[in-house]
Amino acid sequence: MQEIIKLISDTQNKYLLSKEKDYIKNNSQFFTPDDIAYKLVSTLDLSQFKNNTNISILEPSAGCGMLILPLISRIKNELPNVTTITLDAYEYDSEVAYILRKNIKLIKRYFNKIIIKTRVINKNFIIHNSNKWSKKSSGKYDIVISNPPYKKINQTSIESTIMKEIVYGQPNIYTLFIAMSLKLLNHNGICAILSPRNYLTGEYSNLLRKFIFNNYSIIHIHSFKRGLLFPSVNQEVVITTYMNRKNVENVNISFNDDVSFKTSFNSILLDNVSFSVGIPKSINDINTLKNFSLLSHSLYDLGFNINVGPIVQFRNSDDLNKNTFNKNFAPLLIAPDIQHNNKIIYWERENKRKTHNKSISITNKHLIKNFNYLLLRKVSAKNDDSLIVCSVYRNSFFDSPLLGLDNNLLYFSKLNNKSLTLYECYGLYCYINSKQFLSLYSIINGTHTINVTDFSKIKFPSHDQLITLGKCILNENSYTRETCTHLVATHLYLIV
Numbered sequence: 001m002q003e004i005i006k007l008i009s010d011t012q013n014k015y016l017l018s019k020e021k022d023y024i025k026n027n028s029q030f031f032t033p034d035d036i037a038y039k040l041v042s043t044l045d046l047s048q049f050k051n052n053t054n055i056s057i058l059e060p061s062a063g064c065g066m067l068i069l070p071l072i073s074r075i076k077n078e079l080p081n082v083t084t085i086t087l088d089a090y091e092y093d094s095e096v097a098y099i100l101r102k103n104i105k106l107i108k109r110y111f112n113k114i115i116i117k118t119r120v121i122n123k124n125f126i127i128h129n130s131n132k133w134s135k136k137s138s139g140k141y142d143i144v145i146s147n148p149p150y151k152k153i154n155q156t157s158i159e160s161t162i163m164k165e166i167v168y169g170q171p172n173i174y175t176l177f178i179a180m181s182l183k184l185l186n187h188n189g190i191c192a193i194l195s196p197r198n199y200l201t202g203e204y205s206n207l208l209r210k211f212i213f214n215n216y217s218i219i220h221i222h223s224f225k226r227g228l229l230f231p232s233v234n235q236e237v238v239i240t241t242y243m244n245r246k247n248v249e250n251v252n253i254s255f256n257d258d259v260s261f262k263t264s265f266n267s268i269l270l271d272n273v274s275f276s277v278g279i280p281k282s283i284n285d286i287n288t289l290k291n292f293s294l295l296s297h298s299l300y301d302l303g304f305n306i307n308v309g310p311i312v313q314f315r316n317s318d319d320l321n322k323n324t325f326n327k328n329f330a331p332l333l334i335a336p337d338i339q340h341n342n343k344i345i346y347w348e349r350e351n352k353r354k355t356h357n358k359s360i361s362i363t364n365k366h367l368i369k370n371f372n373y374l375l376l377r378k379v380s381a382k383n384d385d386s387l388i389v390c391s392v393y394r395n396s397f398f399d400s401p402l403l404g405l406d407n408n409l410l411y412f413s414k415l416n417n418k419s420l421t422l423y424e425c426y427g428l429y430c431y432i433n434s435k436q437f438l439s440l441y442s443i444i445n446g447t448h449t450i451n452v453t454d455f456s457k458i459k460f461p462s463h464d465q466l467i468t469l470g471k472c473i474l475n476e477n478s479y480t481r482e483t484c485t486h487l488v489a490t491h492l493y494l495i496v
């Protein structure tokens with residue numbers, strides 16, 4: 001077995017070496033490493049097929065066939081009654097399809113006791129199945145295994161038009177692959193997908209999630225240590241496994257090779273309007289979700305808002321100034337100004353890069369009022385293991401009526417266009433800078449980028465509780481994460 005895995009791995013590597021990086025990226029040819037292929041296949045519960053003599057399999061974007069081998073191996077070992085496998089393997093790229101055909105021949109030779117009827121379909125998977133999408137029931141396959149292509153496509157592309165019911169904004173093709181793969185499952189059929197995790201919470205995937213969770217059940221979520229897979233896909237990747245049956249209550253959760261447990265679907269559902277699903281990595285994470293679900297306020301109930309800083313520097317270059325502010329230039333705060341422990345280092349910050357401007361013309365139309373705000377870095381530095389870096393901005397910090405905020409910052413403000421009070425700012429700071437909040441946020445979002453829309457899924461304490469947190473932290477006069485964590489545990493009963 002090791003030999004044939006190595007042969008397939010070698011064909012993948014040889015192909016990748018023969019192509020330019022851009023070609024690989026543009027065609028989304030991020031092939032699955034063999035150990036991950038085994039992991040993906042291990043999330044499929046084959047026991048329901050134990051009386052089958054036939055099994056039908058779909059690989060919608062087969063590449064060199066890496067996912068096919070471990071699945072056939074499991075079928076052979078665990079389903080002795082199966083004598084015939086039908087396999088449809090789509091691959092759009094002719095050169096890859098040629099390699100795929102050769103690799104499938106190797107696989108057939110190796111498992112020669114089972115009849116494997118194969119079709120390598122050198123076509124676009126979505127377009128080729130367009131007529132099945134609109135049908136009520138299009139089941140054809142018992143098992144789907146997939147690591148779909150990952151690429152933004154146009155809203156007016158043929159693929160988006162075919163699947164318009166689940167398209168909102170500019171779609172990523174992997175989301176269409178997920179929906180079409182599920183559509184092609186037989187009743188009780190199962191489907192394991194390796195993909196970015198974004199579709200489980202992103203606001204542009206609301207329609208996709210409605211389609212999925214109104215018709216199918218998620219039965220396994222496997223996540224990896226950050227940064228392990230596909231570094232050029234700047235997103236955390238997960239394996240999600242589904243069954244074509246409604247209301248399966250339990251979901252298996254696994255993380256790396258270390259953790260695995262069962263939980264209920266409801267325990268990971270962040271809200272049942274958008275069907276956003278969190279990705280826990282431990283039982284502790286399930287407790288975190290449960291604890292936070294006891295809070296009952298949204299940011300907007302509290303009269304607060306969160307926005308992206310309005311200054312996109314390259315679009316406003318004529319108005320920028322590298323010197324500190326004066327009567328014609330308002331101060332400009334950028335992400336590196338915001339440091340841990342509630343520090344803003346505008347005055348000390350050196351002008352190391354061109355983008356590190358310090359002020360912006362007071363005539364610029366994107367300036368905001370010099371109110372109190374809570375500022376949050378949008379992107380955490382790669383070497384910074386802490387995703388949340390925030391600081392209270394007091395309006396007395398600058399003697400200026402207006403303020404510029406770079407679009408790499410997020411800012412909390414009031415919906416009614418008045419200034420946040422300092423207690424509100426410090427209460428929000430204490431809550432958001434706590435370890436409890438950090439744990440919650442990592443379950444919701446697996447990237448280094450904070451998303452404004454994630455805050456609509458997060459519950460907040462009451463206004464009174466926030467004010468208490470604000471007063472207490474000011475009283476302590478310590479702004480470390482430890483102090484915030486301690487205060488959140490004491491006043492909100494949220495334990496880390």
Ligand SMILES: C[S@@+](CC[C@H](N)C(=O)[O-])C[C@H]1O[C@@H](n2cnc3c(N)ncnc32)[C@H](O)[C@@H]1O
Nearest residue numbers: 030031032061062063091092093124125147149
């Ligand atoms: C991310 S790779 C994964 C390959 C394989 N499933 C694996 O796990 O190694 C996606 C593959 O899909 C192919 N592909 C891209 N768009 C496609 C389409 N519309 N229909 C079928 N295949 C497509 C690419 O050429 C690439 O080989």
